Amino acid sequence: MPTLRNAERRGAHEANRLAKRLRHQVGRAIADFGMIEDGDRVMVCLSGGKDSYTMLDVLLQLQKKAPVSFSITAVNLDQKQPGFPEHVLPEYLRSLGVDYHIIEQDTYSVVTRVVPEGKTMCSLCSRLRRGALYTYAEQHGYTKIALGHHRDDLVATFFLNLFFHARLSGMPPKLLSDDGRHVVIRPLAYVREEDIVAYAEAKRFPIIPCNLCGSQENLQRKQVGLMMKQWERESPGRIETIARALGDIRPSQLSDPKLFDFLALGHREGAAVADAHAWLAGDPAAHAPAGHDGHA
Numbered sequence: 001m002p003t004l005r006n007a008e009r010r011g012a013h014e015a016n017r018l019a020k021r022l023r024h025q026v027g028r029a030i031a032d033f034g035m036i037e038d039g040d041r042v043m044v045c046l047s048g049g050k051d052s053y054t055m056l057d058v059l060l061q062l063q064k065k066a067p068v069s070f071s072i073t074a075v076n077l078d079q080k081q082p083g084f085p086e087h088v089l090p091e092y093l094r095s096l097g098v099d100y101h102i103i104e105q106d107t108y109s110v111v112t113r114v115v116p117e118g119k120t121m122c123s124l125c126s127r128l129r130r131g132a133l134y135t136y137a138e139q140h141g142y143t144k145i146a147l148g149h150h151r152d153d154l155v156a157t158f159f160l161n162l163f164f165h166a167r168l169s170g171m172p173p174k175l176l177s178d179d180g181r182h183v184v185i186r187p188l189a190y191v192r193e194e195d196i197v198a199y200a201e202a203k204r205f206p207i208i209p210c211n212l213c214g215s216q217e218n219l220q221r222k223q224v225g226l227m228m229k230q231w232e233r234e235s236p237g238r239i240e241t242i243a244r245a246l247g248d249i250r251p252s253q254l255s256d257p258k259l260f261d262f263l264a265l266g267h268r269e270g271a272a273v274a275d276a277h278a279w280l281a282g283d284p285a286a287h288a289p290a291g292h293d294g295h296a
């Protein structure tokens, strides 16, 4: 039927445009943050969710035309959750012909033992998962660890830190781990979640749900997610604006003296700077400039 063929053609055209956009955004993030260098051994962490499948897929495409040579190994952690379909990822990865490894570590038992019933397990689960993946990366000499967080994750983390930890910080596209031993990269940092959803559907990735364990994401993350969805509904484009703002920070227009030297601003040569204790004690002599009577 001609109308059906037209619809198929339109669908294929849309899918091509989407794939091109994702390659462009991932390529740009890699270049902007120097994520991948010549000779890098990139360990792509694959959970079986839409994000990590998309990341692997796009990186494999970019690898073919990249200006540098780097290797890719897909690594999954089998956490031994009951019902985890352990054949799905190996079958998929073999069909791609990509180098891969499955780490088998029963973090599920640890999490269910330690976390009281009814509490969300995701935070401990993620920490244990990170530990297992980082250890594997170190033991096998991977120079970069690629995680599938996307633009909306970066924005959500920013708001979680802002609302619940009184901190302006987020989830950076490139990061040195706390122990200084790993460089973590997030090639999907510029990619919208809704594009990933559409891409995963178009590519028919064999998605494995994360919540096989029955845990729910925590309330704070859920609240922030709902807030972002509502914003996007009422003011389309707002999340993109916020994401862009995360890359355009003006320390002199914020209020962190550790980030910007406000003390030096307008400081007159030779004028003494009174310390905070003196100001709080209200002792005018203590903050009078040396050799000066304190009058303007």
Ligand code: SF4
Residues within 6 Å of the ligand: 121, 122, 123, 125, 126, 210, 211, 212, 213, 214, 215, 216
């Ligand atoms: S949903 Fe389950 S498997 Fe996924 S992060 Fe949370 S605790 Fe871990």
